[in-house]
Amino acid sequence: MSAPVIVGVDGGEASEDALRLGQWTAQTLDAPLIVAVVHPAPSALGSGRVDAEWVADRHRAATAVLDGARTVLAGATGDIAYRVVASTSAAHGLHDLAEELSAEVIVVGSGRAGSRHRLFAGSTAERLLAGSVCPVAVAPAAMETPPGALGRVGVAYVDTPDGRAALAAAARLAARTGSPLRLYTVVADADATMPFLVGQDAEHAFLETARETYELALSRAAESAAGVETDWEIRVGDVVESLADLDDVDVLFCGSRGYGPARRVLLGGVSARLVRRARRPVVIVPRSAAGQT
Secondary structure, three states: OOOOEEEEOOOOHHHHHHHHHHHHHHHHHOOOEEEEEEEEOOOOOOOOHHHHHHHHHHHHHHHHHHHHHHHHOOOOOOOEEEEEEEEOOHHHHHHHHHHHHOOOEEEEOOOOOOOOOOOOOOHHHHHHOOOOOOOEEEOOOOOOOOOOOOOOEEEEOOOOHHHHHHHHHHHHHHHHHOOOEEEEEEEOOHHHHOOOOOOHHHHHHHHHHHHHHHHHHHHHHHHHOOOOOEEEEEEEOOHHHHHHOOOOOOEEEEEOOOOOOOOOOOOOHHHHHHOOOOOOOEEEEOHHHHHHO
16 A cells, blocks of 8 residues: 555635545555644644634634545545644645655645636645645646546656656556556747747757657657556647646646755746646656655
8 A cells, every 4th residue: 555645625615626636646546545634733932721712713623624524525435534733834734744654645725816627826735835745736726527537647748857757656646547648748839949030940950859859758758657558749839838728637747846955846937837727637746756656
């Protein structure tokens, strides 16, 4: 059995999306599912009765949120546990729980400011994505198609340690689901790749060379995903817009950026924008995850 999948809920509308994505992920990976809600811990400086009553009230509210999660997951099978965690913030509490349990992935829903059917990382997701020790999955608001219904796992692939970490995590999930895996690389169109007045011949030569390089990298990457039906696609256009509009994958994996703490999720320019507009669930994978798969 895998390490647990943690779903963070707060009782908002996005909690149901996170629960659906987390339950599917846990079931696919044959992993325990832990539904967690974070309530404020007693302040070290607050010793009065008001603080104690307020904390007790927040604990009761957290318990009510878990009751709501039980209702959403009624009938779900598998090893499911419910936890109330005391911490200074939701992100901190989920982060500590993930470290304590060596979690497989943390799943959260979109922020309240997001558009329906789109992904929008809220404050909790943003903080998790600034240093989580394990992959972080974010579900779109009011997810139209449940994960598992489309039968394809996607990965935004670039031939870097981060891209290979994302590929390894995606291939593992695809192998468990029996779904094909598709690698996506996006090439900027001609107008965006060359400076003004360089000339059409130079533009075409540059693009052809770039395309051949990407094709070679994608072919090698696809061959490395043993035991999984894998193909690849090169798209042309804006990288974020193209990936965000994907609507034929159950989930899209993306690596975190290639510098900074190697064992942590740390968003790069593409992933940071992708978690604000994608149509399908996105999983951001830290580089260190490559060694765990």
